[in-house]
Each structure stands twice: as structure tokens, then as C-alpha cells.
Amino acid sequence: MMEEEYQLDYFRDHGLIRKICTSCANPFWTRDPGRVVCGDAPCESYTFIGHPVFDPHTVPEMREAFLSFFERHGHTRLERYPVAARWRDDIYLTIASIADFQPFVTSGLVPPPANPLTISQPCIRLNDLDSVGRSGRHLTLFEMMAHHAFNSQERVIYWKDETVAFCDEFLASIGADLTKISYKEHPWFGGGNAGPSLEVLIGGLEVATLVFMNLGREKTTETPVILDGDPYYPMKTRIVDTGYGLERFVWASQGSPTIYDAIFPTLIDSLIHEIHLEEFLSTQEYAHILALNAKYSGLVDIQGSSLLQMRKRMAYTIGVSFEDLQKVIVPFEKLYTIADHTRCLAYMLGDCIVPSNVREGYLARLVLRRTLRTMYELGIKTDLADLIEMQVKASGDQTFEQSTDVIREIVHNEVDRYRQTLQRGSRIIQKLASAYRKKNRSIPVAELITLYDSHGISPEMVRDIATQEGSEVELPDNFYSMVAGLHAQADSEREIPLEKYRDQVAGLPPTKKLYYEQTDDIEFDAGVIDFFDGYVILDQTLFYPEGGGQPADTGLLITTEGMIRVENTFQLGEVILHQTRGSVLYRGERVKGKIDEERRRSLMRHHTATHLLLRAAKDVLGTHIHQAGAQKGSESSRLDIRHYKHITPEEILRIEVLANQMVTEDSLISIKWEERTKAEQKYGFELYQGGVPPGKEIRVVRVNRDVEACAGTHCRSTGEVGVIKIIRIEHVQDGIERIEFAAGTAAIYYLQHLEGFLFEAAKAVSVQPENLPTTVQRFFTEWKEQRKEIGRLQKRIADLEIAHLETGKVGEVPVAVKTMIGTPSELVTIATGFAERGGVAVLLSGNERVHVVVASGNPKVHAVAIVQRVCQVLGGKGGGTSVLAQGSGSRIEFLDKALEEGRAAILGELNAG
RNA sequence: GGGCUGGUAGAUCAGCGGAAGAUCGCACCGUUCGCAACGGUGAGGCCGCGGGUUCAACCCCCGCCCAGUCCA
Structure with missing residues (x-):
């Protein structure tokens, strides 16, 4: 310069x-x-x-x-x-x-x-x-x-x-x-x-x-x-x-x-009292250290790694021992950190950031957890929500949109959640520590990385707990860069399919967007400006290009020769491309365009309904509700919102009712272009729900009490939306809830579809639909009871069968080799019972396939060896443990031969030893 | 948005291809004036859901759902 x-x-x-x-x-x-x-x-x-x-x-x-x-x-x-x-x-x-x-x-x-x-x-x-x-x-x-x-x-x-x-x-x-x-x-x-x-x-x-x-x-x-x-x-x-x-x-x-x-004079005073740091302030020596430290702290630049060195230099500069300096300074530093962080949180939460594990929500959680850790270290018991509320008050609560009650609730949620994570963490560490202690090894770095990356457990915490458990930990200096290395994989660059045409369309005149002016029309006349690779560019169009979460229009272009199907519509720069297939158009040709009416009307209903639902959700859940994404469709649509906890079924009902009330109010929807800065000052930044549009002017869409910058097509009044039905709530990721819904006829189709399930289910159990819940409940309970009863009966049958199961003796060893009727699991129960009395049982059952179960109560007889020989005869396979083995084969005609083989096998095993 | 880890009894978790286990909690019995402790007995499992592989799947493979967590 x-x-x-x-x-x-x-x-x-x-x-x-x-x-x-x-x-x-x-x-x-x-x-x-x-x-x-x-x-x-x-x-x-x-x-x-x-x-x-x-x-x-x-x-x-x-x-x-x-x-x-x-x-x-x-x-x-x-x-x-x-x-x-x-x-x-x-x-x-x-x-x-x-x-x-x-x-x-x-x-x-x-x-x-x-x-x-x-x-x-x-x-x-x-x-x-x-x-x-x-x-x-x-x-x-x-x-x-x-x-x-x-x-x-x-x-x-x-x-x-x-x-x-x-x-x-x-x-x-x-x-x-x-x-x-x-x-x-x-x-x-x-x-x-x-x-x-x-x-x-x-x-x-x-x-x-x-x-x-x-x-x-x-x-x-x-x-x-x-x-x-x-x-x-x-x-x-x-x-x-x-x-x-x-x-x-x-x-x-x-x-x-x-x-x-x-x-932060007040907050710091009260914290000093809580942890009894007054003694430092009243002792002249300590007060002196604090004052000198303050004076020279401006001279040093703090980097995490060189902190120790810096502190030693500082001790030297002000002429005290390093230990004394640490003893006085550290608690104050932590205190200051808390004072700073709580104010930061007051603004973050007050300005409606919802803590989560993504985007700015992640940053809020980061600061919040840092604060909690520092509070634990100092032994501060005060509720974090109280500290943050003090900061909110100190900053003037009128400056914040979020209500103090919601801020408190969010903080309590987060504190709870963090405590749970820590508890879970220490259990995992203890387990790991004892496992490695048994192996007489120290906990390897790979485990530390997994713990941090997957469970949020810092290596320092692992070291502390593991040391208590008597285990060693390897903690390399470059730990965090090792973690970073894990995430270093570059995300592949997404290819924008139309990019190659950008230069080609750059010289063309902007397409006139009729869909903004003639929102109700479905037909228009236009001239062909250009045509290449199946893409048609017109001088003007009613076809809405994909954008703002609203899918593109489809429809027809009618020429003197015939009709061409428009399969998709895109905007590239100021030009709109109509994707067609299997025909050729010429520059200067006149065409008549016709969009698919039913699809477009449904998209408009869904789009307007999205705005109504967002407004309703804001009313029910709080001012922090903000759109995190939306995808409109003609059958159903999705609206993602930021919220700090799961939406309850009751809240869903209220949102649904509220949105439908706004429909019945049938208020006109106003759409106008306004200068960006003026609109921002007038409506606030709630305007930007579906991303930030570029340009000097923005298109302001007012639907009932909802005002948004939006480029989509909308109904003329809320009444046209028809019924809005929430289909389900999904928890997409931490801090984001997805509302899936249908509007207008699509909502009716959905309800009919749903009713279909209900009738079908009711018919299957022969009850009226309204009795379905109690009946299903009863059936499920009965099913569980009967399953237990079957188990008990099986055991009794087994006891009975075992009494006269024996088909012979080899020396002193009772042997049972026979076919019987029963499921494989029944056979297992019976055979095992027989084996428990020192016998060896080979049982076969089945119609299409022969199931083989071998249980051995004699150490000389290896069940697997027997089952393999028997199954081989039956053309199958099997395996198991030395005391119990199972298998099957498909060749029923060799049943007798299989029994023969079983007997021979037992005899062989017993005689061999 | 991109990863990673986990989901088994009310709770915490073992098992990880061959009949579903432990500890705590719960119920009952014993011991006791009673309680705690102790001893004994017992109840309690769609092994997250749906497919696939296999003679055989809690276990392996694929998809989904749920929870947690790291990074941008």
C-alpha cells in the first residue's frame, strides 16, 4: 500500500x-x-x-x-x-x-x-x-x-x-x-x-x-x-x-x-463469591500479581501450544514463581471465560439459534459445552440457564426475539444432554480401560480417535478416567490433526449438468417469465429463440423452472406439425430452457405452450401450504422456527424446520388446525417486488427462509401473516389451497424436524389411502375400525401369552417323550435313534433332555426336508461328527457343538438309511474310545 | 452436507454363525420385633424393522428406522 x-x-x-x-x-x-x-x-x-x-x-x-x-x-x-x-x-x-x-x-x-x-x-x-x-x-x-x-x-x-x-x-x-x-x-x-x-x-x-x-x-x-x-x-x-x-x-x-x-462486574462478583475467590483479591500479594499480569498480558500472543512457555515468561517478567502465578490466574481465567461465554450464548440463543450438530447450531453447542466444562472445573453449581438469563437481562431483553422461557428450556435440554453424553462416555472408558488392563496393554491411539469422533469423548477425559482405573493411555501431541486427517477426504465436486450451455445462452435475450404475471393461465403463445440438444428456448414462457424447492413444470409445445412433450424446465442465467425429446424446432417458429394444469395447480397449493405451515409452526413452537429446507411435490411436500426438541403429537395437531384455519380465512396472497434493503427493514430477516435470493429487488410473497422472499408460484388466495394434512413428522437430524404434508386434492387422496389401510386391517380381524386399537392390543398380548404357553407345553411334551425315547443301549449308554413328529426346536428340547441324562439321541423329523438333531450326553460321542454323517446320507449339511448339533437334508427316501447311519455312527464313536 | 459408533430383559451391558446371558432393579420365600444386608426361588426378551445369504442368523450382507457423536 x-x-x-x-x-x-x-x-x-x-x-x-x-x-x-x-x-x-x-x-x-x-x-x-x-x-x-x-x-x-x-x-x-x-x-x-x-x-x-x-x-x-x-x-x-x-x-x-x-x-x-x-x-x-x-x-x-x-x-x-x-x-x-x-x-x-x-x-x-x-x-x-x-x-x-x-x-x-x-x-x-x-x-x-x-x-x-x-x-x-x-x-x-x-x-x-x-x-x-x-x-x-x-x-x-x-x-x-x-x-x-x-x-x-x-x-x-x-x-x-x-x-x-x-x-x-x-x-x-x-x-x-x-x-x-x-x-x-x-x-x-x-x-x-x-x-x-x-x-x-x-x-x-x-x-x-x-x-x-x-x-x-x-x-x-x-x-x-x-x-x-x-x-x-x-x-x-x-x-x-x-x-x-x-x-x-x-x-x-x-x-x-x-x-x-x-x-461483567455483577456476574463476576457473584461468581467470585460462589467459589470463594475473595481471598485472592483481599491478599495484597495476589492482588499485585493479578494487576501485573493484566498489564503485561497485552504483550503476549496466546497460542494454545505455547501457553505454558508464555506463562513462564510472564511469571519471570512480573517476578513471581510460575506455580504462584498459575494458582492465582487460572481460576480467574475460567471465571472470565464463563462470563464471556454466557453473554455469547445469550445473544446466540436470544437471536434464535437452535443448538444442534450442524451449522451455527453446532457453534452454539460448542460454546455451551465449553462453558459447562469450565463451570464443572471451577465447581460452580449455579444453573447455567440462570447465568445466561442474567446476561440476557443485562443486555436488555428487548433486544432479543426469543423468549427467556424458551432460552431456559433450550439450555436445560442441552445441559441434560451433555450430562448424559458424559455419563455414557465414562462407562465406555471404564469398560475399555479394564479390557486393555486385562490384556496388559495401554489404550491405543486408534481407540482414542474412535472415542472422540464417535462419542464426543475428549482424550484428556479418557486419560483421567483410565488412570483412575489403573490403565495407561498413549496420547500423541498431534492427536487433533490425526482426527482431522480422518475427515480430510475431499468431497467430490458436483457437476452442474447445464453448465456447458452457459456460454451458449449468454448472448440470448432474457426469457420473459409469464408465470409471474399470469399466475392463473396455463396456455401461451411464444416464438422459438433457439433450439439445441433437445432444449427449446422461447421468447416468453409459462413453464416454471426448477427452483426454490418447487419442481419444474411439464407440459406440451404445440406446433403446426404436432405436439412436443416438455419433460423438464431449467433456468440458466436469464434464459429458461425447456427440455424436450424426439423432435426438432426451428428458430423463428411460432409455438403454443400448454403446461400440465393439474400438476401445476397442485404444486401451487403445496407451495402456498408450505408458507402457511411455517407460520403455524412458528405460532405453536416459537419465534426461533426457521425453514431449514423444503421440497414441494404434487402429491406431498416436505418442510424442514429448526427446532430444539421433537415435535409432540399434540403440537402437530395444533399446527395442522392453525394452518387450516388460515386456509378458511381465504385471505388474498400478495406478491410484489421490493427493494432488498427496504424489505429487510420492513419485514426483518425472517424474509429469508428458503435461502437468500440474489439481486437488487426481491420478490416478497405475503401469505396470511407469513412474509417471505420467494420465487415460486402461488395460489391467489389461501382458500385455494384446500385442506392441509400433515402426513408425518420426521427427525431428519439433530435440531431439524421434517413436516411432510399434502394439500388440496392430494390431501384427500392421502386420507382415502389411509382409510383404506384402516378398513383392510379392521376386516382382517373382523372388527369395526373404531375397535381396531383395542383388538390389536388384545391380539398382541394374547400372542405373547400363547407363545409362552407353547414353550411350557413343549417342555412337558419333551419330559413325556424322554421317558420312553430310548431305542437301545450301547454298553451302559442309553441311545435313541428314531423319527418323530415335531419342529426342529421341539426336537432340540427333547434330544437335549435325553442327553442330560447321559444318553445320545439322534432324532429326525420332517416332510419335505428332513431335520436332524443330535444331542450327546457322553463325552466320547461328538454330536457334530454324527450329524454330518447322517446329513450326508440325506444329501444335506449340518453342524453344531460337541453336545448339540443340527442339520437337514432333502432326500426323504433315504430316511431309513439315515437312521441306520446314525446308529452305526454312535456305535463307532462309543467303541472307538 | 460428509463421516463414524451404537440399538439384546425395567436399567446398564456381555455374547457375535450352532438350544437367548450377566449385574442391578422387581416379586415371592427364608433369616429379623422390624429394616438394611444376606441366602434361595421366580417373573420379565418380535436380540430396532424389512429383505438376502446359510442346513442353521442376535451374529454375515443390503435397505430402512431410531439414538449418539465428529468435521465443514
Whole structure:
């Protein structure tokens, strides 16, 4: 980045001078001629601790000070966006204030909601998770106070000088001494954009970053700037992207040891009490350690692996033993972690994220479980839901959509579930440990990987428990990368079948989409624009292409020659392709199109019904209900929703009734194109249920109380949907429930189908359908009882049979070789009973196949040997154990010969020994 | 979205091709003034569901359902 970028008139006019940091060699601007270092970590330690650089502010006071300052200076104040980035499909969580305006506002496609604007945006970043609580400054959730100006070629709002002027003025307004501020030059790039940037430093702390985004990766005719090997081109929109860390401002205004002490005073106080850490605070020695640790913690960058080294260096720096430092610091770090994580969770859950094992839900669960682990380690018994509720209250519950009751329920669910996982885990480990102890081996790494990957048990936990059990564990340093290796298999790239035609259609005029204007029509006239490989492109069409979970229309194209079947319809760019088979069309030819009416009407009913069901589910289950996917069909459709527990049968009934009530209200469905930003401000991000559509304008579909951005075809009024019948609820994956349903005539067909089963089943047991449940119940119970009775009878028959089963004796050994009537299992019972009295039995039975059972009560006689010889005669096979063997053969005509063979075999065995 | 692990008695789990087992819990009997403990006896299983292979499947193969878990 070029040096001239930072040569601002403002700096010159206000007496700021450019210097080079003697520590890191980076350039910075300051009013203080004596300053030699840039003021950033690690060049300078925290000097504001104990010596605040701003007038004292609480979090709400500071936020208000900032927002109202910029409001006074011509900015429009915006409400914060949710921490779940629902308007984007490339990130799960809002990571910066500028993320609110990506990608459409920043690209210049959509005008910003206000210009210039100011906002205080809560952001969640989980990449520094290990540093949270330890560094004294890292947070999982922080509020980025910002003012943004979007400069277009037509309209320039302001640029660098004004931005720096605002910064100075704002800092002065909260009591900063401007001579203590330094502006460090810091070229910025990330997320495909770049530009010059200034870091604002005071008291050794970076409190804000002023980014002047003017470069992008999108290729233009202008000369690119090369950054980190990549070319960046000047952008049409130049954006002032500032970020003032709210929590850091509050911290610097209070000069407390850590950022956590500044922003969570109440929560930390109560936790300190709970685990009796006051003694550390009241002892002068410990208080001293804490203060020094805080001061120097800014200097060190924490990486998980080098933590130990860092801590040793820190102990050396502040002149205490490593052990003493650990003893004091560790509990506080954990405390801070809990304070931070619970606020992060308050925002995640408050903004309707549902914990699960996928997407942002997974991140919520990750943070929640981390919090629980830390609480267990510290011995904190307080209900996590209480802590989170405190954070919700502290942040102001009106900022959250989710009700506190639901948040509490979700947390309790998660706590329960985690406890169960841990219990299950320790049982598995104990079993494993004792198994390996018996083998006198240590638990191999392969087992650890399985435990972690499949059961969520950390290797540390395995080591702890296994050690208690007296077993050894091999735990390699690169354990987690070994696990990662397991998942490293690259997912095969999915081929998009139409991609090869993209260039071919690029030059064609966009197809006019009649299906949006003439929603009720089924016939249209059109001219053929192009034809290739069976794909027809028309100047206009009623055929709806596959999209938004709605399948494509099928139908006919009628020419002067005849009729052509349209089997599928796709959209490629702005052109719609009709897939046909077995005919040829010519450019310029006129055709008449006719879509399959019944199919289309059914799809429309199902699509509108999807919106109604989503609304109904939201009413019944809570505001967090959000569509996770949908597939419409003409016979039945599916709606996947995010929810934190299984939907109960009662809830299903209520949702169904509610949806059908909205049908009977027969309200008109309104569809109109609205400007994206305006629609977002008007309806909120609940608009985006089926993904985020591209473009400046979005198609807003209002069905009863449901408002969504949707590209599908819909009925004219809810009444046209007809009856909505939920067919089943499926649990697709953790946190996602699938509602399968039918609408209109399809629902009637389904009910008739269902009734068919009922009548058939009732007929089979000869009862009225309403008696079916009790009858089936009775039959099942009776069946079980009779099965037991049969067992008892078999045993009695066996006893009777055994009494006169003997067909002879070989020496002292009673022998029974005979045919009898009975199932193989009966034969087994009888033969075994005979063998228990020291005898040897060979029993045969059967009509089409001969079953052979041999039981031996004599150690000389091996049952398998006998059964094999007998079965061979019968043309079959068999096997078993030395005392009981079974087999069969198909050659009934050799029955007598088989009996003969059995006798001979026994004789042979007994005489041999 | 991609993996992995598991589903056997009320609970926790063995078994893993040749008649369904253990421990705890439960019921009853004994011991006891009574309880606990102990001894004895017993009840309790569509071995998740549906196909297939086999003389024979809880066990092997395929599909499905359910639960858990890791990664993106």
C-alpha cells in the first residue's frame, strides 16, 4: 500500500506527524513529538490499567455516547442486525458491522439502508476461543460500534479526512487526551476487499480501526494493486468501514485489570463469591500479581501450544514463581471465560439459534459445552440457564426475539444432554480401560480417535478416567490433526449438468417469465429463440423452472406439425430452457405452450401450504422456527424446520388446525417486488427462509401473516389451497424436524389411502375400525401369552417323550435313534433332555426336508461328527457343538438309511474310545 | 452436507454363525420385633424393522428406522 494514501490534510492541519516505530518499524501518526513507539502490542504494554484514558462509562453509556455522537453528525442510527447472519449464505455468524451490508450493498448493487449510517453491531468470532479469558482482552462476542459511508461515483459522502476528524472528535468527547492517540498505518485486506487502514491506539490498546475500502478482487479496466501476491482493482464504491470496539472503550474508560472486569462486574462478583475467590483479591500479594499480569498480558500472543512457555515468561517478567502465578490466574481465567461465554450464548440463543450438530447450531453447542466444562472445573453449581438469563437481562431483553422461557428450556435440554453424553462416555472408558488392563496393554491411539469422533469423548477425559482405573493411555501431541486427517477426504465436486450451455445462452435475450404475471393461465403463445440438444428456448414462457424447492413444470409445445412433450424446465442465467425429446424446432417458429394444469395447480397449493405451515409452526413452537429446507411435490411436500426438541403429537395437531384455519380465512396472497434493503427493514430477516435470493429487488410473497422472499408460484388466495394434512413428522437430524404434508386434492387422496389401510386391517380381524386399537392390543398380548404357553407345553411334551425315547443301549449308554413328529426346536428340547441324562439321541423329523438333531450326553460321542454323517446320507449339511448339533437334508427316501447311519455312527464313536 | 459408533430383559451391558446371558432393579420365600444386608426361588426378551445369504442368523450382507457423536 502506498505511503501517499496516509498523507491526509487533516493530519497536516492538526499537527500530527508521521513517525516510524522504533520497535516494530511500522509508520504511525501522533501529536506527541516525544513518542517513539506505535503504541500497539507488543511494542507497548497497557498503560491505561489503573489509569483510565476516557471518562468512566458503562457499556450502555458508551454505546449511547457513540451512536448519539454520530447521529449529531449527520448519521442515521440503525438497529443492530442479528448475530446469526441469516441474510448471507457464506457465513453463519455476523463477524463485523460491515457484514450487515455484504454482499449487495458493498458491491453497489443495492443502496444502503441509510447513508451515512451508524450502528453498534454485536459480532461473534470463535477463532480465538483459546485466548478468551486468558488474554484479558479476547471476547467471543463483542460489539463493533461503527459508522459507515458508501461513496459511489455519483455521490460522495466523505472519505479519509472526515473519518479521522470524527474519530478525534469522538474520542475527545468522551474525555481522551488527543496527544496520547496514535494512528498506525495498517494496510488491510480480507474477504475479497482491501484498502488503506488506520489503527487507533491509546494507552497501549487498539480501540478502533478505520478502514478505507477501495480495492476489490473483481477485475476492472484499471491498473491493479498487488497485495500478498493477488491483484486488487479499484472499486466503484469506496466504503468507509470503521470498527470501534465497544467493550475496549468501556475497559479503557475504567482502567480495570481485564476487559471482563469492566463489562461483567455483577456476574463476576457473584461468581467470585460462589467459589470463594475473595481471598485472592483481599491478599495484597495476589492482588499485585493479578494487576501485573493484566498489564503485561497485552504483550503476549496466546497460542494454545505455547501457553505454558508464555506463562513462564510472564511469571519471570512480573517476578513471581510460575506455580504462584498459575494458582492465582487460572481460576480467574475460567471465571472470565464463563462470563464471556454466557453473554455469547445469550445473544446466540436470544437471536434464535437452535443448538444442534450442524451449522451455527453446532457453534452454539460448542460454546455451551465449553462453558459447562469450565463451570464443572471451577465447581460452580449455579444453573447455567440462570447465568445466561442474567446476561440476557443485562443486555436488555428487548433486544432479543426469543423468549427467556424458551432460552431456559433450550439450555436445560442441552445441559441434560451433555450430562448424559458424559455419563455414557465414562462407562465406555471404564469398560475399555479394564479390557486393555486385562490384556496388559495401554489404550491405543486408534481407540482414542474412535472415542472422540464417535462419542464426543475428549482424550484428556479418557486419560483421567483410565488412570483412575489403573490403565495407561498413549496420547500423541498431534492427536487433533490425526482426527482431522480422518475427515480430510475431499468431497467430490458436483457437476452442474447445464453448465456447458452457459456460454451458449449468454448472448440470448432474457426469457420473459409469464408465470409471474399470469399466475392463473396455463396456455401461451411464444416464438422459438433457439433450439439445441433437445432444449427449446422461447421468447416468453409459462413453464416454471426448477427452483426454490418447487419442481419444474411439464407440459406440451404445440406446433403446426404436432405436439412436443416438455419433460423438464431449467433456468440458466436469464434464459429458461425447456427440455424436450424426439423432435426438432426451428428458430423463428411460432409455438403454443400448454403446461400440465393439474400438476401445476397442485404444486401451487403445496407451495402456498408450505408458507402457511411455517407460520403455524412458528405460532405453536416459537419465534426461533426457521425453514431449514423444503421440497414441494404434487402429491406431498416436505418442510424442514429448526427446532430444539421433537415435535409432540399434540403440537402437530395444533399446527395442522392453525394452518387450516388460515386456509378458511381465504385471505388474498400478495406478491410484489421490493427493494432488498427496504424489505429487510420492513419485514426483518425472517424474509429469508428458503435461502437468500440474489439481486437488487426481491420478490416478497405475503401469505396470511407469513412474509417471505420467494420465487415460486402461488395460489391467489389461501382458500385455494384446500385442506392441509400433515402426513408425518420426521427427525431428519439433530435440531431439524421434517413436516411432510399434502394439500388440496392430494390431501384427500392421502386420507382415502389411509382409510383404506384402516378398513383392510379392521376386516382382517373382523372388527369395526373404531375397535381396531383395542383388538390389536388384545391380539398382541394374547400372542405373547400363547407363545409362552407353547414353550411350557413343549417342555412337558419333551419330559413325556424322554421317558420312553430310548431305542437301545450301547454298553451302559442309553441311545435313541428314531423319527418323530415335531419342529426342529421341539426336537432340540427333547434330544437335549435325553442327553442330560447321559444318553445320545439322534432324532429326525420332517416332510419335505428332513431335520436332524443330535444331542450327546457322553463325552466320547461328538454330536457334530454324527450329524454330518447322517446329513450326508440325506444329501444335506449340518453342524453344531460337541453336545448339540443340527442339520437337514432333502432326500426323504433315504430316511431309513439315515437312521441306520446314525446308529452305526454312535456305535463307532462309543467303541472307538 | 460428509463421516463414524451404537440399538439384546425395567436399567446398564456381555455374547457375535450352532438350544437367548450377566449385574442391578422387581416379586415371592427364608433369616429379623422390624429394616438394611444376606441366602434361595421366580417373573420379565418380535436380540430396532424389512429383505438376502446359510442346513442353521442376535451374529454375515443390503435397505430402512431410531439414538449418539465428529468435521465443514
